[in-house]
Amino acid sequence: MPKSKRDRPVTLSKTKKKGRGHKESIVNSIREEIEKYNSVYVFSFENMRNLKFKEFRDKLKSSSRFFLGSNKVMQVSLGRSVSDEIRPGLHKISKLIRGDSGLCFTNLPKEEVQRLFNEFEEYDFARTGSIASEKVELKEGPLDQFTHEMEPFLRKQGMPVRLNRGVVELVSDFVVCEEGKPLSPESARILRLLGTKMATFRLHLVCRWSPEQFEVYKEGLDDSDIESS
Known part of the structure; x- marks a missing residue:
């Protein structure tokens, strides 16, 4: 008996690609958070460990909100130039969302944010392709x-x-x-x-924006680098 064309295997593990609707949802969420929090930080990370980052994020959930994902989507959310930024000066931090980066919206004092990020350090086993720190x-x-x-x-x-x-x-x-x-x-x-353990999961503050001030923390960057990038 010939095999029915309807008799095709269905892969249950197959998931739909995140499309335009998902990106728009992230853009809207980021723009909503700007109205709720006093400051926005760009941070970079190395040797990301999702479980450890979740613990760090949960510790600050009463005062802060974090976003990780597509750099381009985060840049569009904030505005990539003076003409499309949603608050004055936000295009400056948008230009510093590069590589392994994320956003932190918070009401914490900047001294407290700096302390928390500087003190955060988690050791873990290195993964394939990581550079050995010792013989x-x-x-x-x-x-x-x-x-x-x-x-x-x-x-x-x-x-x-x-x-x-x-x-x-x-x-x-x-x-x-x-x-x-x-x-x-x-x-x-x-x-x-x-x-x-040879891998160290770290978070580094890159810059901070508030309605009153814009600050760059990462060495080797200044306002002229941002305006010309």
């Missing part, structure tokens, strides 16, 4: 931190290991990673097993 080398001999069940997995990661009377043993010195070089998938897995 990690394992010496020949027993690896007591690993159980015998781990031996096949360690071998798959390229480690020269064997079982010696039920103990995992390294048959020769092994360099897990070299300082200043990108981590391979195998290196990242081994570092995680060793409990070695």
